[in-house]
Amino acid sequence: MRKKSAPFTLLAMLAVGLIAFSFAAFGNPSPEVKSLGSVPCGEEMRGVASEGRVFKLCDGETKVAVQVADSERTGRMSREAAQQVAARLMEEWAKMKQAKSPEAPIVLAHKGEPHTRREMRTWDTELDGAVKEGYRIFHDSSLGTNGISCDMCHPDGKDTHPYTYPKFQTQLKKVALLRDMINWCIENPLEGQKLSDEDSKMKAVEMYILWSNKGEVAVPGKH
């Protein structure tokens, strides 16, 4: 099942935040608001200083000016004004997505909307951080007690063949997952204590091993 896109979630949070703040602060009706347009963040937005408020969209690259009443121009907005601002921001966000993807979308899993650069940058950064932590643990002897670390037998995560799991591991007498073999290595060559499935170190090592073997075809059960 696909997940909601990160920008949508962030925008929704922004809107809820605005509503909550403004309702708590004022609680009175507000005039209708309307969008004054959007420009890239690096560009100046002319002629809106007197009548609008400027918001940054969740792509991190676009800003939007929204016309609000004098009373709403600074400080916290009323609940109603914040709701309307959020609605205008949603419209601008949709336009921005459209403008950024003039060609036919390739990734249809997100309702035909391609990933933004910011989304992809976020994913890459998060994955990179997780893999680096796995790399650190994989190359550190602290999982064991005898100085040995995983990389000594498995340089660059090789000869771990994570793409063959699950498989019946004869020596373990059961169908094993990669983590079962990781724990076997920790307990035997490394002479350490095995990790629980929920241990962040186990997850990090799994991430590094899988990342190191990217591109391999998954063939569960292969020996």
Added chain:
Amino acid sequence: MERKFSRREFLEVSAQGAAAAGLASLLDGFGWSGPQSAEAGPEAQPFTFAYISDAHLYEKKLNKRFVRSIEKTVADVNALDPQPDFVLFGGDLAQLGQKGELDLGKEILDGVRAKRVMMVGEHDWYLDMGEHWRELFGPDTYSFDHKGIHCVVLNSVIVEDYWTAPKLSPMERMKAMAQLDNPNGRPFTVGEAQREWLNKDLSAVPLERPIIVFSHSPLYKYYKNWNFWTDDAEQVQAILAPFQRVTVVHAHTHQVLTNRIGTIRFHGVLSTAWPWPYAHKGLPRFTAQQDRADPFDQFDGCGWGTVEVLANGGVNKNYNLWGRKPTKVSYEWLSTVNEATLPDPYEVGPHY
């Protein structure tokens, strides 16, 4: 940083090292009398030597696993009947170059019945730049003659200095060098000073005299990311190329590994501690790959071996993989096989 030494300095170092380690008596019987001593001689007298390599010892209180492995090897080699003429230790006696590790290694290798020929590896070297290793075993670069063969031992784990500028401590430098897949590492070299020494050493050796070169790194270019690689390999090969029969026996790669470049034949050796997977590219076609090791058997994929030196100066190389059938790479096969007829090693597996 490359060690710079002149030929005179080398001889002095050799002499000092030899005195310190009792190397003179060690080399007794090898016809050792310095690098210029080689003279044209008759064909080789056939003989056999054994090798033990890449023990990667920690101190015994931390790790008994690798101690068990090298002790098992020494027992195996001592059980050979007849005994080999000598036993080459191929380097990486220690894991982190520490005094206790090297002392333990020497204590164990002192139990070898046959004469011992020592070679240094990067795990022995980069904590104190080989100081304690040389105190124990003598010079790291030398040559000797044995039964008509000119034997050369190199220190082929020299890398450029990448530790001074970032102010790495000796142990940080050692750990950086000990990490096989270190993306910030530097390629091994023999280096200009040793190439110059090798040129001079071989200048007195007739071209028909068979030569065996012992090197920790492979003396060719297999896979740079893991330093299965010698960056000045072509220059070293050029020095060896005029000789009619040259064999390189190298360590470091922990696997059955065979190559032929021009007339030079290359043989890897096994580790006593653990096997390494074949790199995913660069494997020479001459290599008949050993199957992937069983992780549930500590000794699988590991072992030791022997080298049969033939009357013509060529060698048959034997790999004694524990628990498996011995593997022999014969001189005849390696000399005559047409490389173009050999399959792509990455199509025949095993797959890592």
